[in-house]
């Protein structure tokens with residue numbers, strides 16, 4: 179069975195004081211599933227230190243597709259590893275929509291992350307308009323295909339894929355377990371067309387308004403292997419409860 183994975187995406191939230199309070203609560207109730215915490219870049223090392231002795235890993239929320247050099251404001255994969263991160267979220271819909279990250283840029287970042295030894299959480303998902311037009315499967319398949327052309331599924335296995343319907347992110351409007359399961363199953367068959375073994379082993383996370391109250395039902399779907407948690411991950415007790423729902 180695929181081990182569930184739950185990742186916290188703090189987005190642009192937190193402060194050193196908030197983070198210490200969060201760590202205190204999180205450490206008091208250790209998670210019983212594989213866990214990754216993704217704070218803003220500047221707090222990576224604090225989280226790495228704060229999570230010593232727990233089973234949780236640390237990840238970044240983005241990175242450059244370049245190796246090093248004159249790219250003002252960018253952060254390289256090797257720098258993330260040097261800071262103690264082992265994961266990186268790539269292609270989040272907020273990066274795609276607000277910072278113009280195309281499928282090609284996301285694919286280049288995934289390739290760079292894998293080359294550096296980081297585990298990518300590749301995010302895919304449709305907007306409300308695309309869903310209403312009946313284009314969900316097509317949009318998600320395109321987002322994944324561009325990555326698969328550069329990075330075979332067997333390589334992506336180092337990380338995970340997160341299906342996050344854009345209309346469910348931060349809106350309190352979760353996809354129903356059936357809606358999420360349908361897209362997860364489609365992603366898995368797309369992977370299977372390239373590599374059946376990798377498709378079976380790939381962890382597919384759901385993201386979009388996951389809360390303690392709906393986590394268990396979502397994670398009990400056959401093709402949902404954990405979650406990428408935004409808002410609810412900022413409250414340590416809620417994140418711990420979501421991790422508990424993912425414990426098998």
Ligand code: PGA
Nearest residue numbers: 347348386387407408409
């Ligand atoms: P949300 O965010 O849980 O606040 O909806 C999920 C995400 O954007 O990863």
